[in-house]
Amino acid sequence: MSRPARLILDRQPSPIGELLIVTDGAGVLRALDFHDYEHRLDRLLKTHYGPLRPDAGSAPAAISDALEAYFDGEFAALNTIPWATNGTAFQHAVWTALTQIPAGETITYSELARRAGRPAAIRAAGHANGANPLSIVAPCHRVIGMDGALTGYGGGIERKRWLLAHEGARRD
Structure with missing residues (x-):
């Protein structure tokens, strides 16, 4: 880019x-x-x-x-919101996949990897998710752990909890 x-x-x-x-x-x-x-x-x-x-x-x-x-x-x-940001092709695939998660829904990291076209790259998808430069717009807060736990969020777990509740997704 x-x-x-x-x-x-x-x-x-x-x-x-x-x-x-x-x-x-x-x-x-x-x-x-x-x-x-x-x-x-x-x-x-x-x-x-x-x-x-x-x-x-x-x-x-x-x-x-x-x-x-x-x-x-x-x-x-x-x-x-139009966006463009630098990153690898895989990061872009992950960030684009994030934008396709409907508000009120959550997915796991393994599902994110699958949607980004590399189902075995779960850890890499997690890293790309964590490197997301477009907080909220590429809604990385909608990605949760396999067990349903709220996992790390760059803005802090309280913000993640607030955003998910705001969207009606889930509550701990």
Whole structure:
């Protein structure tokens, strides 16, 4: 994937903490994370975009509005957000598979690996899931352990629990 000429960082409040929204000059989402993980976002941006640092600015209204609609219960609004991000072909397959898990449903890591086209690569699918730069938009919170347990989530287990409850998926 090509490197954009410009990155823009916006901040948006949400019920589970301030969101950090990184878009490119074309208005495409490049990364989304939580304010208390800004160091992780910085590391990701350096890895994928080298010396290019984001300028403070506003995310396109379509992205901000879609995120707000999601938190208002319009879960399909996430599907309207255009995204592009650097990563391996397998990571992209995993992140795309995440976007196809309907709100209110959960899958296991083995199912994620199967949907990404490599059913035996369960551990690799877990790593790609953990490296997801598009929190909420590529809903990695919808992936749970084989036993139904809430496993790690980059935004913290409490946020994962909140997101799943918000979508009506499950409660511990």
